[in-house]
Amino acid sequence: MKKIRLIAFAILAMMWTGSLNAQKYMTKNGMIRFYSEAPAENIEAINKQVNSALDISTGDFVFRVLMKAFEFEKALMQEHFNENYVESHKHPNASFTGKVTNLQTIDFTKNGTYEANIEGDLTIKGITKKISEKGTFEVNNGAIRGKSVFMVTLSDFDIKIPRAVVSNIAEKIEVTVDISLQPLNN
Amino acid sequence: MRKWIGIIGALALVGIVVATLVYFFVINKSHPDYENKKPEYFMTAEALFASFREDAAKASEFYNGKIIQVSGQLSSVEDTDGQTVLVFALDQGMFGDEGIRVSMLEAQSAQAVKLTPGQDITLKGFCTGYNDTDVVLNHGSIVQ
Numbered sequence: 437m438k439k440i441r442l443i444a445f446a447i448l449a450m451m452w453t454g455s456l457n458a459q460k461y462m463t464k465n466g467m468i469r470f471y472s473e474a475p476a477e478n479i480e481a482i483n484k485q486v487n488s489a490l491d492i493s494t495g496d497f498v499f500r501v502l503m504k505a506f507e508f509e510k511a512l513m514q515e516h517f518n519e520n521y522v523e524s525h526k527h528p529n530a531s532f533t534g535k536v537t538n539l540q541t542i543d544f545t546k547n548g549t550y551e552a553n554i555e556g557d558l559t560i561k562g563i564t565k566k567i568s569e570k571g572t573f574e575v576n577n578g579a580i581r582g583k584s585v586f587m588v589t590l591s592d593f594d595i596k597i598p599r600a601v602v603s604n605i606a607e608k609i610e611v612t613v614d615i616s617l618q619p620l621n622n
Numbered sequence: 623m624r625k626w627i628g629i630i631g632a633l634a635l636v637g638i639v640v641a642t643l644v645y646f647f648v649i650n651k652s653h654p655d656y657e658n659k660k661p662e663y664f665m666t667a668e669a670l671f672a673s674f675r676e677d678a679a680k681a682s683e684f685y686n687g688k689i690i691q692v693s694g695q696l697s698s699v700e701d702t703d704g705q706t707v708l709v710f711a712l713d714q715g716m717f718g719d720e721g722i723r724v725s726m727l728e729a730q731s732a733q734a735v736k737l738t739p740g741q742d743i744t745l746k747g748f749c750t751g752y753n754d755t756d757v758v759l760n761h762g763s764i765v766q
Contacts, residue, residue, distance in 0.1 A: 460717075464707075464723065464755075464756065465700070465705060467703075485723070485725055485750070485758050487717075487755060487756075489717055500755075502750045502751045502753050503751075504686060504749075504750035504751055507760075510650065510651075511651050511654070512649055512651060514653075524686070524751075525682075525683075525686065528682050528686060528752075529753060529754075616702070620717060621718075
């Protein structure tokens with residue numbers, strides 16, 4: 437009898453986990469780009485190894501970004517970014533933990549492009565700030581593509597620009613997020 | 623007078639040479655040649671993953687920003703948006719496989735996509751860190 441109850445519990449647990457995972461989408465190859473437009477030069481960096489997960493039943497949305505994975509056109513810029521500005525040896529990850537707040541207006545089962553409101557905590561260089569941004573979710577045959585463009589003020593995250601290069605780096609940088617989420621199948 | 627002109631000319635020439643060298647070797651220096659760079663650490667995929675799992679902060683100090691050569695059994699080959707990633711899956715977490723993910727150099731992609739899961743391989747790449755699920759190596763290349 438005990439054995440039957442144990443087997444029944446195991447089957448229920450498997451079904452429960454399965455139903456939860458059916459609501460979860462993720463990627464480990466998401467893209468985040470930042471762009472700084474300043475009088476002396478424009479600087480762009482791209483990271484294509486961004487981890488992200490979305491739970492469409494709760495709206496929970498998370499990102500994990502390795503700072504050393506940002507690629508710059510110039511090697512020296514990349515060095516300065518890691519060593520002087522974001523200090524990636526001390527703070528190797530940036531993260532976002534938040535929610536899609538207008539979940540009721542998005543039908544993740546139906547193909548289409550939906551406006552999304554996203555709120556949560558953005559952590560860069562060990563400093564966490566609340567952000568509230570807009571984006572889109574493009575639903576296409578079971579896959580979800582999330583996109584957003586927003587501005588980040590460097591001083592909010594204690595990223596100091598030396599006077600000597602103040603004309604080379606913008607105080608606010610544009611952040612572009614582009615992630616293709618797939619259903620989690622385990 | 624002529625002597626001074628000569629001195630000023632020589633100084634100007636030295637200045638131009640220094641400025642050119644600074645521009646090419648400092649300001650505009652090229653990215654490392656990852657494919658031909660010598661690894662600083664040689665280990666199994668399991669050992670690298672275990673060191674980040676045990677103490678991520680300590681492992682980050684050792685390995686982040688370094689070229690690491692890892693060997694192990696290949697679990698999967700991902701090819702999305704023109705980016706090839708070779709995966710050593712070593713554990714299961716909330717979001718599926720966890721382990722070592724090696725994002726390959728573009729020049730290595732054609733060879734990398736032909737690899738088959740299950741085969742033993744040795745790769746090297748630039749360690750960008752651990753994101754709580756995987757250790758990520760960039761600019762990867764196949765050693766053998």
